[in-house]
Amino acid sequence: MSEPRWLDAAQQRDWRAFVDGSVRLTEVMDRDLKSRHGLSLSEYEILVRLSEAPEHRLRMAELAEHASQSRSRLSHTCSRLEAKGLVKRAGCPGDKRGVYAHLTGEGFAALDRAARDHVETVRAYLVDVIAPGDLAALGRVFRAVIARIDEG
Template identity: 80%
Template sequence: MSEPRWLDATQQRDWRAYVDGSVRITEIMDRDLKTRHGLSVSEYEILVRLSEAPERRLRMAELAENASQSRSRLSHTCSRLESKGLVKRDSCPNDKRGVYAHLTEEGFAALERAARDHVEVVRTFFIDVIQPEDLEAIGRAFTAVMKRLGAAPTG
């Protein structure tokens, strides 16, 4: 069995900074969205993805891929959003097995309200503390990561 390619001290430091920072910022975003708008980060992400889609709707399979959730988890999350009146699910007219998730007007309004606060959290804890050239490097780095993972970058 071959020896693992261990991280050196600098790589380990940077990896840990990424892991710890991404976990903490996600916790802060989740807490803020829940407190102010009654939405989790995963619910917010679904609303964003639907708002950006043509006719504000996507097939559930495509939404699961775009929102980085398993189909099972997405189904549960969409059920919560449906119960809040923010998302509606419909059968695909040309594919009996397919289901669309559709952002309702109420869902779009909720997203617009949440986005105003959410962007401030993103700015305060991420954008405003990173030098522009470092932010560009992060964008390049995670575009490469997404490419390696086989997913096209979004946004």
Template identity: 75%
Template structure:
């Protein structure tokens, strides 16, 4: 058995800062969306992905991939959105096994309202705190992380 490649003090500090900051930011975004709009961050993310798709609709399998959720979790989340009248699910006309999720007009209006508040929170607690060159570095770093994770799926 080989010895682990331990983190040095600086790496440990930065790793812990990343973990603590990420968890706190996610919790803040979750609380803010819930309190102001009755949405979880996963519900919001699904609505954003649907709003960006042609016809505001995506196959559930594709939506699960884009929203970084398992199909099972996505199904439960879409069920909550459906019960609120924000999303509807329909069978695919040419593939009876496939299901589309579509953002309703009410869902699009709710997303527009939530997005206005959400972007301000994102700016206040992330974007505006970080120098542009550091923000670009974060973008590059997490693109690399996402690509690396995609190779082990």
């Protein structure tokens, strides 16, 4: 077995900053959405994905992929959103096994309210604290990360 390619001190510092910062930023966004709007970050992400989809609906399998959730986790999250009246699920015409998730009018209104506060949180803790060039670099970095993961 070959020796791992260990990180040097600078790489380790930057890796740890990424891990700590991303976890803490996610916690801040989740806490803010829950306290202000009664939505978890994962619920918010589902509402966003549905709002951007044609007819405000997606097949559950496609939604799971876009929302970076397992199908099982997505099912539980959608059940909570259904109980709140924000999403409804219905069968796919012509595909007895397929299920669509639909954003309701109430769900769209809840998303609109939450998005106004969420964007301020994203600005306050990320966009406004780094240089525009660093934000562009961050976007390039994670598009490359996503591409590598998708290859693999």
